[in-house]
Amino acid sequence: MLSHSPTRGLWKTILQKPHSCAFSTTSPIHNTAAAASAASIASAFLSRFQSQGPQIRKQVLDANQLQLLSLTLNRPTLHSYPPAYHLVYFTPAFLETELGADGTDMSYNPESPFTRRMWAGGEVSWPRDARGELNLLRVGQEVKETTTVLSSEPKVVRKTGEAMIVVGVEKTFSNEDGVAVVDRRNWVFREALPTNPPQPKRESNNLASLSQSSNGRTKPSELVSSTPMEGVYKRPYNRSAVTLFRFSALTFNPHKIHYSVPWSQDVEGHKNIVVHGPLNLISMLDFWRDLRYEQGGKGYADASLIVPQSITYRATSPLYADEDYEIVLEKGAEASTVNIYNHSGVVSMKAEIRG
Secondary structure, three states, X not given: OOOOOOOHHHHHHEEEXXXXXXXXXXXXXXXXXXXXXXXXXXXXHHHHHHHHOOEEEEEEOOHHHHHHHHHHOOOOOOOEOOOOHXXXXXXXXXXXXXXXXXXXXXXXXXXXXXXEEEEEXXXXXXXXXXXXXXXXXXXXXXXXXXXXXXXXXXXXXXXXOOEEEEEEEEEEEEEOOEEEEEEXXXXXXXXXXXXXXXOOOOOOOOHHXXXXXXXXXXXXOOOEEOOOOOOEEEXXXXXXXXXXXXXXXXXXXXXXXXXXXXXXXXXXXOOOOEOOHHHHHHHHHHXXXXXXXXXXXXXXXXXXXXXXXXXXXXXXXXXXXXXXXXEEEEEOOOEEEEEEEOOOOOEEEEEEEEX
16 A cells, blocks of 8 residues: 555544444544534534434345346356345435535535545344344345434544544345345545645556456455465455446446546545445455355355355455455354455455354
């Protein structure tokens, strides 16, 4: 990662807990104008959404969207929804003129200036009934999404003094049999960029020196023991710009850091366009499912029916297009620990999968 990137330092501060998002290098808001503004705006934001109550949308899960995601991930087409594949449904629906300067939708934004959003982490769970049975989402079902704002907290980074707001949101997805997925997300809202931000210094991407053997794709069956240690496995990735474009299109996510090199580099200070956090979340769960299927889960019709109890995750630093990275999974007695490492060995995302 770039030591001078204006985004890198913030990524490294992000830690996540269920229901909230804390920062390892943050302290209570200091008595400054920006901090006071953050506290006031955070309080007003929470009051506004709590007074409105849960936001409800309904949608029929169509097969075409599932097929397109499967093609994007280079995986077989399915009829039921593997863990986290719900992320390509209930997408934002706004005119371009209603988007933020960075392309993000502003449906759950606090007031200005805290309008620049980052996906920090969260927890997804798949409830079981009294008999321990799952309620799976399937093609053709009408599903109800219920969104509730849980929290809105002002924070400040000790090192830089930057004030921000951390918003916790819960989304439940229900079909005719009840709740199928509970998705809690933590979003960080930073101050908006200046109208004409100075161009940050950047190192060369050195993309030519990186392995391009995967051509942006990873074979689903590629399960490799990463060390002589029993129970530790890895899977290599290298996400192409095409893959990121497709995922942005599927999620109807016009955030410019995922497809605009000039914006990502010259405005946000990244090395290249950034791999989506939700895409990495799906990749971790796909790896976990494939491993379970290969090691004793073949009683299932297919790996899509293997569903954990929950996953908690947090982003710690960005991953970039056309750079090698790998997911490393360590199996435990009750949970699996999953880390994503970039090509320099820096942890970019951490997760725990239970079930």
